[in-house]
Amino acid sequence: MFEVLTHTYNGFKWIVHHILKDESETRQSLQDPGIFLSGALAGGFARGGVLVIDRGGLKGATQAVGRRTLQLGILMMFYISPASHMLPDLEDTPFIKMATTFLVAACAGFHMRFICNPISRVMDESLRTGMPWHQVMRMLYNKTILQFWYVGPNFFANAFYYGTLLTVFEGLRRFSERNNFPLPKDGYPLQAITASSTEDHSQVGFSSTFFSNTFHLQYSSYIYMRTAATNFFIGGVSAAVASTFCYPYSAHRYLQTVIHDSAICRGLGSTLAKEVPMMAIFFGTFSLLQPILVPHHGIRCGFGY
Template sequence: MFEIVTNIFNGIKWTTFIILKDESETIKSFKDPGTFISGALAGGLARSCVISIDKGGPKGTVQSVCRRMPQLGFLMMFYATPASHMLPGLEETPFTKMVTTFLVAACAGFNMRFVCNPISRVADESLRTGKSWLQVARILNGKTILQFWYTGPNFFANALYYGMLLTVFEGLRRFSERNFFPIQRGVGGSSRAAITSGDHSQVGSSPTASSSRPPQQYGSDIYMRTALTNFFIGGVSAGVASTLCYPYSAHRYLQTVIYDSAICRGLGQTLAKEVPMMAVFFGTFSLLQPIFAPHHGVRCGFGY
């Protein structure tokens, strides 16, 4: 009995440490606007691709796309930077790496909602009342600061979903890389050498510490293969995460006034929206990340 209590205490202590460390790393992520831009553009395109499936209810098409852009931009910015500092070095303990990945991703989802819910709340009230954003913000602030988060999607439901989504995605991506599509890197634009799963080379950096070696090149074959692989894995991950999280997420959404969400119309509608949307998102993000945030390397911010 004492051993069980000790293990539970140590688990809570470790989880708290990881969350606090993630929050400190999240603050640093604001120095990585390129990842936000990649995520926002990819999120806007992904939401546009499923407009025929889910038009966004009374909010309309434009607002549905525009609200998704900052959400996924902040999500990836809050995930990639902390992951780059917290996940390397955990390869020897896969379970610890999996749990850490889940916690980092869940915190990213939670923080994203904390930032984006006030924006969505003001936009919704502005659309409903016809008043400007500034007028609505002043009215809400005059009542109570909590009005900015009222009726918003549940923080913990989103944290659970995005934690599960990115954990499954990272697991499938690593499995695919190790068994089917090992990432190659070009040295000086010519020779190819396989890199191990633990190496997360940076675009424009040298293969070794020596500055005399020619620079690495992000080959077009790696570029397209990474995007296509992440496209398919992203869709599968969304299907798995949506199915596993649906009971809790639907319960939490139905307790709010958000009845126009696909998740309130059943699991089938949720999968029909989330699977293609997240597939397009991960694929597009992988195409944009080397342009706007090349320092995250050939894995586009994943695989740390």
């Protein structure tokens, strides 16, 4: 009994410590706006790519794309930067790395919802009443400031979903890198280094340095394209796993299904039909934009620390 209490206390202490550490790292995320921009562009493109499935829902295509643009931009900004500081040097402890990845991603999802829920609340109320958004804000504020978060998506349900999504994504990405598509050191293959050092470049107009740099540049482009294609596929699989696993815990789905008709997975098919292609497009596009907008994150495009 004493050992159980000790392990419980140590586990709770570890979780609190890492959450507080993530909070301190999150404040530094604002110093790297390129992550937000690449995440926002990828999110808007991904949501636009699946409009053919639901035409944007009841809120319309414009609002659907706009909301996802902001949400996924904030999510990745609050995930990539803390992950780059908290996840390195944890390869020797896979469980700790998995748990840390989940906590960082869950905190990012929580922060995203905390920021986006008031915006969504104002937009929903403006759409429902036909009032301008500034009048809606004044009306909600006059009631109580908590009205901005009323009837919005549940914080913890979304944190759980995004924590699961990015944990599965990182796990599959690492497995793929180690077994199927290994990334050579510094992004260059052994063949490229050998070729650039042994090839005869004594012809007029060519230099060994120029040839080597050109070869490396071409290989780097290939690596980025392969990384984006891999992340596209893994992103879809991760969305399928996370959506299936977390679906019963979604607050709104829970109220709509369990309370009224006791079918906790009713509607899961339509959710997967939208989420899987959307997140596949998102991760693939994000991986293409990162080398352009935030090149210092390297060939893993901000993942895989």
